[in-house]
Amino acid sequence: MLNKKIKKLEIGYGKVNKVHIGENLPLVFLGGPCAIESRDHAFKMAELIGEICLKVGISWVYKSCYDKDCRSSPESFHGLGKDDGLTILSDIRTEFKVPVVSDFSDTAWAPATGEVCDMVQVPAYLCRQTSILRAAADTGRVIHLKKGQFMSPWNMKNSVRKIESFGNTQILLADRGTFMGYNSLVNDMTSFPIMQKTGYPVCFDATHSIQLPTSMGNISGGQREFIPFLVRAAVGCGINALFMEVHDNPKKALSDANTVLDIKYLKNILEQAVLMHQTRLEILDKYGEDNVHPQ
Amino acid sequence: MSTHSDQLEITKLMLTLENFPVITENTILKVALDEMDKFRLGVACIVDFKGQLLGIITDGDIRRKLSLVQKPLSFFFVDDVILHAIHNPVTIIKETSLTEATNLMYEKKIWDLPVIQDNHLIGLLHMHSVAHALINANH
Numbered sequence: 001m002l003n004k005k006i007k008k009l010e011i012g013y014g015k016v017n018k019v020h021i022g023e024n025l026p027l028v029f030l031g032g033p034c035a036i037e038s039r040d041h042a043f044k045m046a047e048l049i050g051e052i053c054l055k056v057g058i059s060w061v062y063k064s065c066y067d068k069d070c071r072s073s074p075e076s077f078h079g080l081g082k083d084d085g086l087t088i089l090s091d092i093r094t095e096f097k098v099p100v101v102s103d104f105s106d107t108a109w110a111p112a113t114g115e116v117c118d119m120v121q122v123p124a125y126l127c128r129q130t131s132i133l134r135a136a137a138d139t140g141r142v143i144h145l146k147k148g149q150f151m152s153p154w155n156m157k158n159s160v161r162k163i164e165s166f167g168n169t170q171i172l173l174a175d176r177g178t179f180m181g182y183n184s185l186v187n188d189m190t191s192f193p194i195m196q197k198t199g200y201p202v203c204f205d206a207t208h209s210i211q212l213p214t215s216m217g218n219i220s221g222g223q224r225e226f227i228p229f230l231v232r233a234a235v236g237c238g239i240n241a242l243f244m245e246v247h248d249n250p251k252k253a254l255s256d257a258n259t260v261l262d263i264k265y266l267k268n269i270l271e272q273a274v275l276m277h278q279t280r281l282e283i284l285d286k287y288g289e290d291n292v293h294p295q
Numbered sequence: 296m297s298t299h300s301d302q303l304e305i306t307k308l309m310l311t312l313e314n315f316p317v318i319t320e321n322t323i324l325k326v327a328l329d330e331m332d333k334f335r336l337g338v339a340c341i342v343d344f345k346g347q348l349l350g351i352i353t354d355g356d357i358r359r360k361l362s363l364v365q366k367p368l369s370f371f372f373v374d375d376v377i378l379h380a381i382h383n384p385v386t387i388i389k390e391t392s393l394t395e396a397t398n399l400m401y402e403k404k405i406w407d408l409p410v411i412q413d414n415h416l417i418g419l420l421h422m423h424s425v426a427h428a429l430i431n432a433n434h
Contacts (some may be wrong), residue, residue, distance in 0.1 A: 127343075
């Protein structure tokens with residue numbers, strides 16, 4: 001199925017614990033609260049998630065955004081803003097030695113985001129915008145490129161090629177679900193091997209995949225009870241990284257309250273994911289790489 | 296075949312590089328087809344960055360693939376062209392005689408012959424030019 005070797009990514013500059021994502025490497029976790037809600041909350045979440053990842057034995061990248069520009073309502077919490085948000089992320093890097101990732105929705109925000117963050121994220125809705133992809137590439141950081149809910153996995157090759165043409169070849173492709181009709185998403189698990197054909201590793205965004213986009217009028221709903229099912233399926237399909245937004249009190253979360261994972265479930269799910277990943281590698285080791293070819 | 300026709304040089308009859316589709320291996324299939332359509336030819340030559348011929352793709356290859364491919368056309372079209380190419384096409388050199396070239400076309404049932412010099416693609420001999428030249432040579 002694969003026609004190219006999957007590129008190995010190194011995430012982290014300076015004095016953080018560098019994280020490697022790639023073929024036959026241990027699974028990596030990208031996680032944190034959807035939005036930076038406050039300095040204290042961001043630090044608290046970094047500490048709690050860091051402890052869990054240490055116990056599970058999984059490398060991780062702290063994810064939280066400073067400006068959520070795709071909220072359904074103008075009344076919804078947007079975030080602390082670029083300057084305050086990036087200062088907090090920078091301090092979390094220093095305090096916990098963990099690489100950080102945030103998205104950016106405006107080309108003007110990209111340089112500052114890349115200055116601080118070890119990885120920059122391109123939001124799914126913007127995944128084919130040339131100016132955004134150029135701005136992401138120009139940061140020189142690893143790019144977390146989410147597949148738009150409206151995109152086929154094979155057409156993500158076009159976005160990848162745009163980024164490459166701008167001189168950046170450090171890309172992690174993510175699936176966060178695909179629109180099925182209105183206000184509903186499904187996960188096509190074949191998207192992972194298909195997107196890996198671009199030559200880059202892939203990530204599964206579990207918490208956004210169970211989202212019911214804007215299903216509640218002016219906010220999105222979610223079916224978080226399906227997160228463990230989808231995580232096991234995606235890891236079994238060969239993802240290289242797992243993304244989940246995590247909160248210590250989802251009901252009070254200021255962004256994506258209906259989809260974020262309660263942190264009390266995180267250890268259990270990560271342990272399953274790590275075990276599933278190891279088992280998959282053992283299966284491939286025993287039976288060889290998949291060799292069912294198209295006609 | 297007349298003696299006259301064998302005095303015709305392949306380089307005078309072949310299409311030069313700017314007059315037929317020459318694409319790189321990572322060109323997507325849809326773009327390759329567009330190039331073939333642009334030049335109204337049923338073949339595209341695939342070269343590396345040095346201009347060395349890596350393979351060719353033809354209308355016939357696409358036709359055969361279409362009857363076998365089990366994925367959406369939008370998926371098929373975004374494939375790198377090299378995935379569907381013939382890697383060892385029949386080629387000629389500029390010193391090949393027109394008789395030899397014409398016989399090759401007849402025997403292999405093909406319409407086009409890439410012309411190679413020092414491993415580099417320098418042109419494409421198309422049946423139209425050959426037929427036209429032969430008719431003129433015999434008059």
